[in-house]
Every structure is written in C-alpha cells, then in structure tokens.
Amino acid sequence: MARIWPFTLRHITGRRAAGQRIGGGMIDRERPLAFRFNGELLHGYAGDTLASALLANGHLTLGRSAVYRRPRGLDATVLIERDGKVTSVRANEQELYDGLVARRAVSIFPWIKTAVADPGEVEHVHDHTDVLIIGSGPKGLRRAVLAAESRADVMLIERDFEPGGRLLYEAGSYSGLEAADWRAQMITHLKAQPNVRLYPRTTAIAEDGRASVLLEERVQDHLPEIDPALPVRRLRYIRTAKTELATGQEEIGFVFQNNDLPGIFDLKTALSLVRRYAVQPGERIVLYGNDEIIYALVPSLIEAGVPITSLRAPPVSRFIPAIASSRRAGGITSAVLSCARPAMIRCSGISILIATP
Numbered sequence: 618m619a620r621i622w623p624f625t626l627r628h629i630t631g632r633r634a635a636g637q638r639i640g641g642g643m644i645d646r647e648r649p650l651a652f653r654f655n656g657e658l659l660h661g662y663a664g665d666t667l668a669s670a671l672l673a674n675g676h677l678t679l680g681r682s683a684v685y686r687r688p689r690g691l692d693a694t695v696l697i698e699r700d701g702k703v704t705s706v707r708a709n710e711q712e713l714y715d716g717l718v719a720r721r722a723v724s725i726f727p728w729i730k731t732a733v734a735d736p737g738e739v740e741h742v743h744d745h746t747d748v749l750i751i752g753s754g755p756k757g758l759r760r761a762v763l764a765a766e767s768r769a770d771v772m773l774i775e776r777d778f779e780p781g782g783r784l785l786y787e788a789g790s791y792s793g794l795e796a797a798d799w800r801a802q803m804i805t806h807l808k809a810q811p812n813v814r815l816y817p818r819t820t821a822i823a824e825d826g827r828a829s830v831l832l833e834e835r836v837q838d839h840l841p842e843i844d845p846a847l848p849v850r851r852l853r854y855i856r857t858a859k860t861e862l863a864t865g866q867e868e869i870g871f872v873f874q875n876n877d878l879p880g881i882f883d884l885k886t887a888l889s890l891v892r893r894y895a896v897q898p899g900e901r902i903v904l905y906g907n908d909e910i911i912y913a914l915v916p917s918l919i920e921a922g923v924p925i926t927s928l929r930a931p932p933v934s935r936f937i938p939a940i941a942s943s944r945r946a947g948g949i950t951s952a953v954l955s956c957a958r959p960a961m962i963r964c965s966g967i968s969i970l971i972a973t974p
Contacts, residue, residue, distance in 0.1 A: 637673045639921040642895025643785065643797075652717035654695075661713045664779075667695065668708035669894035678879045679708050681723040690879030691886065694722045700843045704737060709886075712778045712818075712839040737837075737849025746772040746814070749830055749857040751821045754782025755791065757863030758803040765810045772855065773807065774819040774832060778839060780804055782865055786888040788917070819853075827860040884910060891917045898923070905929040 648663035654671060661670030668691035671679060680693030691709045698718040705722055747769035750757050757773060758780075764771045779785060784800040791799035807813045816834060823831040832853040837843055868883045870876060882890070882898065890896045891914070902918065902925050904911055911928075918925055 637675065637897045639891070639895050639897050639923065641892065641921060643779075643893050644895055650713055650715045650717075652713060652715070653719070655720045663713070665713040665894060666709050667706075667711040667713055667717065667719055668692075669890060669896050670713050671708065672890070672898075673894070673896045680721045683723055686723065687877065688879050689877075690881070693879075695719045696722050697838075699841075702737065702843065704838075704849070706838060710776075710835075710838075714839055714841050716841050737843075739850045739852060740836075740848035741852050741854070743854045743856075744772075745856040746770045747858050748772070749855055749860045750774070750863055751830075751860070752782060752863035752865060753777075753780035753815075754863055754865050755784060756865075757782065757861075758800070758807070760861050760863060761807055761813060762803065765807065765813050768812065771810075771813045772816065772857070773813065774816045774821065776818070776820045778817050780815060780817055782863075783885070786885070786892040787913070788892070824860070828857065830855045830857060830860060884914060887914055888917065891921055891923070895921075897921070901926045903927045903929070 644662040644664035646662055650661050650663060650665070652659055652661060652667070652670065654676065659670065659674045661673065665673075668679065672691065677690065678688040679691065680689040680695060681687065682689060693708050694705050695708045695711070696719065697704050697706055697711065698720070711719070748764040748771050750761050750764070750771065750773045753773055753775040761771050761773045773780075781800045781804070784796045787796055789796045794802065807815060816832070818835040818838065820833050821830055822833050832855060834851040834853060836847050836851050837849050843849070868885060870883060880899065887898055890898050902923060904914065904925060904927070906929070915925065915928065
C-alpha cells in the first residue's frame with residue numbers, strides 16, 4: 618500500500634509550483650479542455666479527472682473536512698455548477714469536460730456557508746441478469762468473457778468512467794500482450810457480445826444475499842449540459858443468479874500523525890497519476906514501504922524523469938541491481954533497503970512520501 622505526504626507546502630491556498638505534466642499517460646493531448654475551479658480558468662485534457670487536472674495545474678488542497686476543516690486532497694468532495702444546479706462529487710471521480718465549473722464544497726472558514734447540492738432527478742429501474750460482475754479489472758474481464766461464452770446473460774459494472782481497473786495504470790503482460798493492448802482487446806470482444814452489458818460510472822451500493830444488488834449509475838456527470846430527457850442518477854435494482862466480486866485489493870496505509878494530509882497517496886493513486894494521467898505527483902519524492910510492490914513505482918518515475926529523493930524499502934534481491942544502477946545514474950539520490958520500520962518519520966523539506974505497508 619502507499620502514501621504520499623507533502624511536508625513543506627501546506628499553506629492556505631493549497632497551491633504549489635505549476636507545470637506538473639510529464640510525458641506518456643492515457644490522456645488525449647489533442648483534445649485540450651478548459652475548466653474553472655474557484656473562479657480560476659485552468660486547462661486539462663480529455664481523459665483527465667477533475668482531480669488530476671487540478672494537480673497538474675498546481676492545486677494540491679481541493680477541499681476541507683466538514684467538521685474540523687482539515688485539508689483534503691484528490692478525494693475531496695467538490696461542487697459542480699451546471700445549468701444553474703449544483704451537484705456534489707468526489708474530485709477523483711469527476712470526468713473532466715470542456716466548460717466544467719467547480720468549487721470547493723467546504724470553506725476553511727466555518728462561518729462561510731456553501732450551497733446545498735441538488736441530487737437531481739433519480740430514475741428507478743428493475744432489471745435481472747444471470748451473472749453480475751462488479752469490477753472490470755483483469756479478473757472481472759476474464760470472468761465476463763467466460764460467462765459470456767457459456768451463453769449466460771452478463772452484466773459488468775465499473776465505478777470508473779474507463780473500464781479496466783488496474784490495467785489502466787500497471788505495466789505487465791497478459792496472454793503475450795501489453796496490459797493496455799490486452800485491455801482494449803477484451804473490452805472490444807465483450808462489447809461485441811449480444812449477451813453482455815457493460816455499465817461504466819456505476820457503483821454497487823447495497824446487496825441482499827447477493828441475489829439482489831442495488832446499483833447507482835451516474836448518468837450525466839460527464840455531460841457539459843444537463844439533458845432533460847435523462848435522469849441525473851439511475852438506481853438499478855438487480856436480481857441476479859450469481860454475483861462475482863472483482864474489485865481488487867484494498868490497500869491499508871501506515872498509521873502516523875497527519876497521514877490524511879493532501880499529497881499522501883496510496884500506490885494505486887501514485888501509479889495512476891504517473892501512468893494514466895501523466896501528472897508528476899510532486900517535486901521531491903520519498904518512497905517508503907515494507908513490501909516489494911513499492912518497486913513497481915520506481916521505474917515509472919525514473920522513466921518519466923521524476924527525481925526520487927530517497928527510497929526506503931525491503932531488500933529484494935532481484936531489484937537491488939536495478940536500484941544500484943539508478944543511484945549511479947542519478948535517478949535515486951539515496952536508498953536504504955531494510956525491513957525495519959521507523960517509529961517516527963521525520964523528513965524536513967521533503968514534498969512527498971509514499972508508503973506501502
């Protein structure tokens with residue numbers, strides 16, 4: 618698991634140096650998008666989320682907690698203004714579109730009142746399927762293909778606006794293909810099957826013995842203008858003969874003081890920023906972990922030209938030569954390969970910490 622922690626730039630505006638874009642990623646640089654956040658005109662690209670575009674523009678603190686006004690990062694709740702209505706979404710789930718207008722949901726000052734979000738029209742739909750698969754990562758895609766080949770009616774749901782799960786940010790090979798190519802092949806195959814329904818922007822929010830599952834579909838979050846013919850949300854009550862969970866692993870971060878500050882990311886978020894959204898997580902990076910999965914982030918950062926100030930990770934023999942080579946080449950300033958976990962982390966002057974317990 619992973620965490621990224623900024624120690625030095627924690628002032629009230631949540632800004633730091635702009636110009637955080639790096640090469641690569643899955644964003645479409647041929648389709649620039651203009652949007653506003655707290656009245657400021659900014660720019661991103663098709664394929665960005667609001668959170669990744671804001672980080673690329675130097676915004677680190679995107680909101681505040683409702684009670685203690687503690688700063689919140691990429692997962693902060695923001696308000697989207699559209700056609701005179703206000704809706705609340707998480708910044709890392711909001712798909713960027715041209716003309717998007719957003720602002721913080723909670724002010725740092727408790728006496729400043731914010732607008733009340735309008736949930737919009739909700740449509741209720743009752744449906745059924747033979748197999749409901751929750752999650753469209755490698756496991757979910759394989760299960761969907763197998764179920765479809767058995768002539769079962771298949772419903773595959775994905776919380777993200779792009780199906781693929783970890784295939785969107787991990788490097789690897791599946792059936793002799795690169796992860797991105799294998800993902801594209803599998804999705805194209807599933808979309809061609811008449812007995813498969815793929816629902817992106819959809820979350821399973823409740824279940825009753827796995828025979829009945831309640832889904833929430835975000836129908837219009839990605840549209841620049843509200844379509845009066847469509848609901849804003851759609852609740853699907855699904856009766857299914859079989860429910861399969863393919864939601865991946867849940868990362869558990871280290872417990873330490875101020876571990877909720879903006880800029881503390883888990884490994885999934887850090888890899889997504891670099892490989893999917895082409896955003897540099899920070900200016901000076903410290904990687905800290907007690908599991909070998911921390912090494913998955915090292916080559917991505919070095920290839921993107923992101924300097925690693927320090928690496929603390931367990932000694933894994935197959936990775937040691939590559940780490941030593943990176944140190945000689947200047948990609949890593951210092952490396953401590955040890956299984957010991959410090960009782961307290963002191964990193965004065967360091968912008969970012971990633972930890973993977």
